[in-house]
Amino acid sequence: MTQIVERLAAKLELPGLRLSVVSGADLGKEAVAESGVLRVGAARDNDLVLSDPSVSRRHFQVTLRQHEVRVDDLGSTNGTFVQGVRILSAILAPGSLVQVGNTAIRAIPIEQPVHIALSEKTRFGALLGTSVEMRRVFALLERVSPSDATVLIQGETGTGKELVAEAIHAASPRADQPFVTFDCGSVAPSLVESELFGHVRGAFSGAVRDRLGVFEAAHGGTLFLDEIGELPLDLQPKLLRALESRQVQRVGENRWRSVDVRVVAATHRELAAEVNRGRFREDLYFRLAVVPVHLPPLRARGEDVPMLIAHFWQRLGRGAQPPPEFVARLASRAWPGNVRELRNAVERAALLGAVESLGAPKPIYPSSAPASSPFDPAILDLPLTEAQEKMEELFTRAYLERALTKSGGSVSGAARSIGTNRRYVQRLMKRYAIKASDVDDE
Numbered sequence: 292m293t294q295i296v297e298r299l300a301a302k303l304e305l306p307g308l309r310l311s312v313v314s315g316a317d318l319g320k321e322a323v324a325e326s327g328v329l330r331v332g333a334a335r336d337n338d339l340v341l342s343d344p345s346v347s348r349r350h351f352q353v354t355l356r357q358h359e360v361r362v363d364d365l366g367s368t369n370g371t372f373v374q375g376v377r378i379l380s381a382i383l384a385p386g387s388l389v390q391v392g393n394t395a396i397r398a399i400p401i402e403q404p405v406h407i408a409l410s411e412k413t414r415f416g417a418l419l420g421t422s423v424e425m426r427r428v429f430a431l432l433e434r435v436s437p438s439d440a441t442v443l444i445q446g447e448t449g450t451g452k453e454l455v456a457e458a459i460h461a462a463s464p465r466a467d468q469p470f471v472t473f474d475c476g477s478v479a480p481s482l483v484e485s486e487l488f489g490h491v492r493g494a495f496s497g498a499v500r501d502r503l504g505v506f507e508a509a510h511g512g513t514l515f516l517d518e519i520g521e522l523p524l525d526l527q528p529k530l531l532r533a534l535e536s537r538q539v540q541r542v543g544e545n546r547w548r549s550v551d552v553r554v555v556a557a558t559h560r561e562l563a564a565e566v567n568r569g570r571f572r573e574d575l576y577f578r579l580a581v582v583p584v585h586l587p588p589l590r591a592r593g594e595d596v597p598m599l600i601a602h603f604w605q606r607l608g609r610g611a612q613p614p615p616e617f618v619a620r621l622a623s624r625a626w627p628g629n630v631r632e633l634r635n636a637v638e639r640a641a642l643l644g645a646v647e648s649l650g651a652p653k654p655i656y657p658s659s660a661p662a663s664s665p666f667d668p669a670i671l672d673l674p675l676t677e678a679q680e681k682m683e684e685l686f687t688r689a690y691l692e693r694a695l696t697k698s699g700g701s702v703s704g705a706a707r708s709i710g711t712n713r714r715y716v717q718r719l720m721k722r723y724a725i726k727a728s729d730v731d732d733e
């Protein structure tokens with residue numbers, strides 16, 4: 292049988308766009324979207340730099356997409372208005388007027404098209420995607436991975452930020468050196484410095500022996516700083532210094548130690564907006580965002596959903612293709628937890644034989660594996676570590692969902708009732724894509 296392999300296009304041509312200031316202090320200033328993204332604000336790194344004092348440093352961004360032009364406010368102080376309406380995100384019609392502070396800007400379609408590089412592949416490392424949005428990301432990753440450039444990955448929870456970091460490392464000359472992850476939101480603020488840079492014995496109570504920090508542990512390889520937006524403000528200058536000098540000082544020691552690390556950082560926040568709000572230092576933001584990578588949410592790339600469902604299905608050894616009605620039912624849903632939530636839904640439905648129940652009305656925290664229900668014997672066919680992980684996930688999920696239902700959705704209440712703290716419950720909820728309910732929490 293002859294297989295016809297369709298070659299994917301290596302670039303995308305989009306209609307061009309010009310932003311022109313039509314009133315205000317910068318009247319006549321213009322910018323053309325050359326890369327597909329245009330940033331507007333008072334800071335010098337914007338494509339359109341405005342001198343209007345009521346404009347934030349990074350005010351809004353315009354992105355050219357396949358069938359639309361999108362505008363996103365970047366957490367500005369005075370807001371972004373499209374045709375007189377204050378927006379967080381909006382689709383721009385040709386000729387729309389965007390107002391920021393005392394400045395009005397018109398978005399004008401132009402003849403000269405914009406060419407966006409696309410990967411000809413539908414995967415990068417463990418990340419899959421056939422959509423133009425993902426192939427746009429893959430093309431960028433293919434280009435930057437072999438270098439030592441610092442990469443900042445931004446995207447909602449479950450969009451694959453950690454997979455991107457791993458894939459960058461694997462595609463770099465550092466691949467056979469360590470890949471070390473540090474989650475900046477996972478430890479108490481007072482311990483972050485010693486986790487990053489290490490400490491010497493006696494540096495603080497509890498420091499019973501010398502300890503390496505993650506910078507030194509990643510020497511020669513890649514350091515992945517996850518949830519960088521959670522890094523306490525007072526530590527940000529220290530991280531900046533380490534990134535600039537490639538030297539670190541262990542807590543309690545005067546000596547500087549040289550480190551050779553490539554840094555990849557990630558956050559679910561829009562870091563430019565955090566800068567506007569004064570929660571993140573601008574100089575550190577610049578140092579990290581040498582190559583910014585935005586991972587689109589799953590709702591912006593619906594065409595990836597069937598391929599992802601098939602992939603997760605096949606990983607469970609359930610045959611080559613999932614039943615079409617199963618795909619159709621899942622494809623029609625919204626996925627606020629993105630790919631992670633989709634993966635969990637496929638695995639849960641397949642392993643617990645719950646395909647039929649998908650789409651049925653659910654209690655706030657539906658129990659996926661009540662203690663009395665036998666698990667699917669298919670778990671026994673998985674490799675040992677995967678089977679153990681899967682059982683742990685099913686157990687933890689069912690356990691937490693029960694505790695949350697009993698507490699009426701209160702995370703603190705659930706944490707108290709099971710003898711742990713709220714932070715830990717929140718981390719597990721995030722890991723297993725268990726959604727917080729609307730019930731108020733402290």
Ligand SMILES: Nc1ncnc2c1ncn2[C@@H]1O[C@H](COP(=O)(O)OP(=O)(O)OP(=O)(O)O)[C@@H](O)[C@H]1O
Nearest residue numbers: 417418419448449450451452453454559630631634
């Ligand atoms: N493009 C993708 N292709 C295949 N699997 C994916 C993709 N994106 C995410 N996943 C799946 O979703 C899971 C979650 O991805 P990951 O942990 O990288 O997300 P994240 O953006 O770092 O989330 P968080 O912000 O919550 O930490 C992965 O383990 C993987 O199973």
